[in-house]
Amino acid sequence: MKDTKNILLVGVGGQGTILVSKILSTGLMEAGYDVKMSEIHGMAQRGGSVSTQVRYGKEVSSPIIGIGEADILVSFETMETLRWLEFLKPEGVVVINDFKIPSAPILMGKADYPEGIIELIEGKAKTKVINAGEIAEELGNQKVMNVVLLGALIKSMNLTDIDWEAVIKSQVKEKFVDINIKAFKKGMDAV
Amino acid sequence: MRVLMTGNEAIAQGAYEAGVHFAAAYPGTPSTEILENIAPHKEIIAEWAPNEKVAVESAVGACYAGARALTAMKHVGLNVAADPFFTMGYTGVNGGMVLVSADDPGLHSSQNEQDNRYYAKMAKVAMFEPSSSQECKDMVIKAMDISEKYDVLVMIRMTTRVCHSKSIVETGERVEVPIKPYVKNVPKYNVSPANAKALHLVVEKKLKELEKFSNETDLNYIEWNDKKIGVISAGVAYQYAKEVFGKNASYLKLGFTFPLPMEKIRKFADEVETLYVVEELEPFMEEQIKAAGINCIGKDKIPNTWELNPDIVKKSIFGTENQIIDYDKSLAVGRPPTLCAGCPHRAFFYQLSKKKNTMITGDIGCYTLGGAPPLNAMDTCVCMGASVSMAHGAKKVFEKNNDDKRVVATIGDSTFFHSGMTSLLDVVFNKGNTITCILDNRITAMTGHQDNPGTGYTLQGEITDTVQIEPIVRALGIKHVKTINPMNQAEMKETLNWAYDLNEPSVIISRYPCALKKYSKEDLEEFGPISGYCLVDEDTCIGCKICVSTGCPAIVFKKDIKKSSINKVQCVGCELCLQVCPTKAISKVGE
Numbered sequence A: 001m002k003d004t005k006n007i008l009l010v011g012v013g014g015q016g017t018i019l020v021s022k023i024l025s026t027g028l029m030e031a032g033y034d035v036k037m038s039e040i041h042g043m044a045q046r047g048g049s050v051s052t053q054v055r056y057g058k059e060v061s062s063p064i065i066g067i068g069e070a071d072i073l074v075s076f077e078t079m080e081t082l083r084w085l086e087f088l089k090p091e092g093v094v095v096i097n098d099f100k101i102p103s104a105p106i107l108m109g110k111a112d113y114p115e116g117i118i119e120l121i122e123g124k125a126k127t128k129v130i131n132a133g134e135i136a137e138e139l140g141n142q143k144v145m146n147v148v149l150l151g152a153l154i155k156s157m158n159l160t161d162i163d164w165e166a167v168i169k170s171q172v173k174e175k176f177v178d179i180n181i182k183a184f185k186k187g188m189d190a191v
Numbered sequence B: 001m002r003v004l005m006t007g008n009e010a011i012a013q014g015a016y017e018a019g020v021h022f023a024a025a026y027p028g029t030p031s032t033e034i035l036e037n038i039a040p041h042k043e044i045i046a047e048w049a050p051n052e053k054v055a056v057e058s059a060v061g062a063c064y065a066g067a068r069a070l071t072a073m074k075h076v077g078l079n080v081a082a083d084p085f086f087t088m089g090y091t092g093v094n095g096g097m098v099l100v101s102a103d104d105p106g107l108h109s110s111q112n113e114q115d116n117r118y119y120a121k122m123a124k125v126a127m128f129e130p131s132s133s134q135e136c137k138d139m140v141i142k143a144m145d146i147s148e149k150y151d152v153l154v155m156i157r158m159t160t161r162v163c164h165s166k167s168i169v170e171t172g173e174r175v176e177v178p179i180k181p182y183v184k185n186v187p188k189y190n191v192s193p194a195n196a197k198a199l200h201l202v203v204e205k206k207l208k209e210l211e212k213f214s215n216e217t218d219l220n221y222i223e224w225n226d227k228k229i230g231v232i233s234a235g236v237a238y239q240y241a242k243e244v245f246g247k248n249a250s251y252l253k254l255g256f257t258f259p260l261p262m263e264k265i266r267k268f269a270d271e272v273e274t275l276y277v278v279e280e281l282e283p284f285m286e287e288q289i290k291a292a293g294i295n296c297i298g299k300d301k302i303p304n305t306w307e308l309n310p311d312i313v314k315k316s317i318f319g320t321e322n323q324i325i326d327y328d329k330s331l332a333v334g335r336p337p338t339l340c341a342g343c344p345h346r347a348f349f350y351q352l353s354k355k356k357n358t359m360i361t362g363d364i365g366c367y368t369l370g371g372a373p374p375l376n377a378m379d380t381c382v383c384m385g386a387s388v389s390m391a392h393g394a395k396k397v398f399e400k401n402n403d404d405k406r407v408v409a410t411i412g413d414s415t416f417f418h419s420g421m422t423s424l425l426d427v428v429f430n431k432g433n434t435i436t437c438i439l440d441n442r443i444t445a446m447t448g449h450q451d452n453p454g455t456g457y458t459l460q461g462e463i464t465d466t467v468q469i470e471p472i473v474r475a476l477g478i479k480h481v482k483t484i485n486p487m488n489q490a491e492m493k494e495t496l497n498w499a500y501d502l503n504e505p506s507v508i509i510s511r512y513p514c515a516l517k518k519y520s521k522e523d524l525e526e527f528g529p530i531s532g533y534c535l536v537d538e539d540t541c542i543g544c545k546i547c548v549s550t551g552c553p554a555i556v557f558k559k560d561i562k563k564s565s566i567n568k569v570q571c572v573g574c575e576l577c578l579q580v581c582p583t584k585a586i587s588k589v590g591e
Helices: A017-030 A080-087 A117-122 A132-139 A142-156 A164-171 A174-190 B007-017 B033-038 B052-064 B075-080 B082-091 B117-123 B133-150 B160-164 B193-216 B236-248 B262-271 B284-291 B310-318 B344-352 B366-371 B386-400 B413-429 B469-475 B489-501 B521-527 B576-580
Strands: A005-012 A034-039 A049-057 A070-075 A088-097 A126-130 B002-006 B022-025 B045-048 B069-074 B097-103 B126-128 B154-159 B165-170 B220-223 B229-234 B250-254 B256-258 B274-278 B358-361 B406-412 B435-440 B480-484 B506-511 B533-536 B555-558 B563-566 B586-589
Touching: A005 A017, A005 A080, A017 A034, A017 A049, A017 A142, A017 A164, A017 B002, A034 B160, A049 A080, A070 A080, A070 A142, A080 A088, A080 A117, A088 A117, A088 A142, A117 A126, A126 A142, A132 A142, A132 A174, A142 A164, A142 A174, A164 A174, B002 B007, B002 B133, B007 B033, B007 B097, B007 B133, B007 B154, B007 B160, B007 B165, B022 B033, B022 B052, B033 B045, B033 B069, B045 B052, B052 B069, B052 B075, B052 B082, B052 B097, B069 B075, B075 B082, B075 B097, B082 B097, B082 B117, B082 B193, B097 B133, B097 B160, B117 B126, B117 B154, B117 B256, B117 B284, B126 B133, B133 B154, B133 B165, B133 B193, B154 B160, B160 B165, B193 B262, B220 B262, B229 B236, B229 B262, B229 B284, B236 B250, B236 B274, B236 B310, B250 B262, B262 B284, B274 B284, B344 B366, B344 B406, B344 B435, B344 B489, B344 B576, B358 B386, B366 B406, B386 B406, B386 B413, B386 B435, B406 B413, B413 B435, B413 B469, B435 B469, B435 B489, B469 B480, B469 B506, B480 B489, B489 B506, B489 B576, B533 B563, B576 B586
Parallel strands: A005 A070, A070 A088, A088 A126, B022 B045, B022 B069, B069 B097, B097 B154, B126 B154, B229 B250, B229 B274, B358 B406, B406 B435, B435 B506, B480 B506
Antiparallel strands: A005 A049, A034 A049, A034 B165, B002 B165, B126 B256, B220 B250, B533 B586, B555 B563
16 A cells, blocks of 8 residues: 555564664554564574565555565664665665674675775665664663664654653663663664 | 454463363464464363374364364475375365464465465365464354354465465354264264265255355455455455555455355455456465456456565556655564574584585484585575485485485474374484484474473473483384584584484484573473583684584674674674684683
C-alpha cells in the first residue's frame, strides 16, 4: 500500500537489532499504526549478517520490504550497509554506524575490510554518519549502541511525537531504563 | 488486548485460548518458540520430546485419552513423525488435535525446501494456512473445532515468514473445554489390517464432508475488485499478492487449503478474465485446479525455488522491477555464520581436522559449522541421526574394498537422543568399526538453548532426572567409551589416537558446555566459572597463523605487522589458541 513506510535495520548477530525493532514496533502500534515486523532467527545468529524489517501505515500487507523500497536503512555495522543498500529507495536515507566488525574471511586474512565505504555511500544516497559505539562508551556501556541508533532513526523518520521514553520503560529491565533513555536522546541529537 | 506477536507466539496464544490440555514438540527452526510460549501456561501440560515422532505419539495418546492436543515441528520434523501422522489420518481423534508444520522456504535454517502441504493431501488430513499472526491464533481455535466436529487431525501449515514475523493480534480469554471421556474403541484406534481397511472407507467419506465445508467456510473468502485479474492465494503469498496487485485484482483468499474448495474456485474463475495462482514453493493448488479443468497461470511464471517475496511476484507477472541505487554490491565481504568464540566444538574439530585418511560424517546442529573453513572437518550432513548409521555403512564398504580409511561420526547430545541411539545399536549389532563422537555441549544449542533429556531440566525449567550418555552407550553394547574435555587439547589428541588404534567400535563423548549457555548449578560444579581473556605477545608471535586456523572470531590477523591479535571483548578465555600456539606467545590475563 502506498502510505506504508519501510524501515530496514541491518547488522551482525548479537548487536541488539531485536530490542530496537521491539521498541520501534511497539511504539508505532501504540500510536495507532498497523505494523508488521520480520526477522529471521536461527543459523545466521551465529555471527552472521542479520536484518530486521519494520513496515507501518494504515494497512500493511507484506511483512517484508522489497528491493528499492526502504525509506530508511539503519546500518549497525559499516560494511553491512553495502550488503543491503539495494533495498533503499533512491531518495531514501541511510544512517550508518561508524563501527566495524570484521567477518571471518577478514579475520583469517583472506580478504580486507573494504575502505572508503562511508564516502561511497555518501556519493549514492542521503547519508547520516553516527559513531554510536563511541557515544555508548561515553555513557558507560557499549551495549546501548543499539538504542543510540534507535534515537537517530526516530529523528530521521520524524517520529518524535510518540512518547518513546514510555515505550523504552515498558520494554527494558528497570535498572537499564536510565542509560537507555540517555542513549536514545544522544542518538536523536547526533543526527 | 492488542499485542504484537510473531506467528509462533500467536499459535501458542491460540492453543491457550482454545483450551488445549497437552502440547509436545522437539525444537526446530522456525517452529521452536511455539512450545516455549505455551510453557508458561499452567493449564497446559507442555513437554519437549526427544524427537518429533515421540512428540506426535504422545500428543496422539493425549488426544485419544480425551484431551485437546497440539504438536509442532519444522518441516523436516514431520518426516521423522510421518509414521504416526499417516495413521492419524485413518483413526481420527477423540479430543481435538492440531499438528503445526513450520516449513522453511529459502532454507534460512534447513537442509531442504520441502512443501509439506503435500503431506496433508497424502495423509488425508485437513489443512489450514495462516497468512498473519491474527490468523495463526484464530485458526488454532477454529482447527480444534473442525478436528472434533469432523473427527480428523488438522495440520496448520506455516512458513518461516509467518512464524517469525510480528503483526497485531487481538487476544482473548481461555475457554476451558472438558477432557472427553476415554472409551475403548478397538475398530477406531487399533489399526490392524482388518480395522484399517474399514477406516480407509471412513476417511474417504470424511474428505467429502471436509470438501463441502471448504466450499462453505469463510476461511476461504473472495474480495471483489477489478475482475480483469483474479488471484488465488494462501499463506504469506497472499500478503505478497496484495502488495503487488493491490485493488487492481480480485482475490480468492484460502485459509483452508485441503481439501480445496473446488466449487468456490470454479465460480471465482468463471468471473475473472485472467486467473493467477500465487503460491510459494510447489504448485500444490495449481496442480489440483488444473486437474479440475480450470485454466490458471502459476508456476509457468512464478518460480518454485527459494522464498517468495513481492519483488519476485511483480517481476514474474509484470516483468517490472523497482528502481535501485546503482553500486557494486560485491564490495561487501561475506559474513558466514561461524562457531562462537569459546565454542567447545571448535576445540574438538581442530584436533579431528588433523586426522588423515578419514571420512567424517556429520549431523544437524551448530557443529555442522565444523565443516566450514578453516576447520573443514565434516564430509557429510544428511539428517538428524544420520552421522552414526552412515558412518557404519561407509566403513563396511571401505572394508569390503580393502580400504583402511577410518570413519568418524560426529553428533550432538540432543541429536544423539533424537535419533542417534538406534543408529549406534546398528553399529554394535552388525559388528561395525566406527568412531562415534558425541559432542555433548550440555544443551540443544542451535535452536536457542532448549533443555533435553541430558540437561536435567524440563521445558518449564523444573528439575528432572539427568540422563547420562555414557551408560546408554555402554548399554547399547559399545565396549570402548571415553568421556573427555575437548578444551584440553592434549587429552583430545590422545583420545582420538586411542580410538584410531582400536579395531572395534568406540565412542568418544566430548563434554563441555556451549559458550553461550547460562550455566546451571551442576555446570558450575562440573566445569567451574570461566573468566579472563587471552592476549598475544607481539614480540613472541612469529605470525604462523596457527591460532587463526582455529577459526576463532576473536582472533584477527594483522596483515600490516604479520602478527595475531585477540579482541578482548569477544574472547571468553577458553585457552584453545594458547594451547595451539607453537611459540607460547599467548597468555591468559584478567582472571
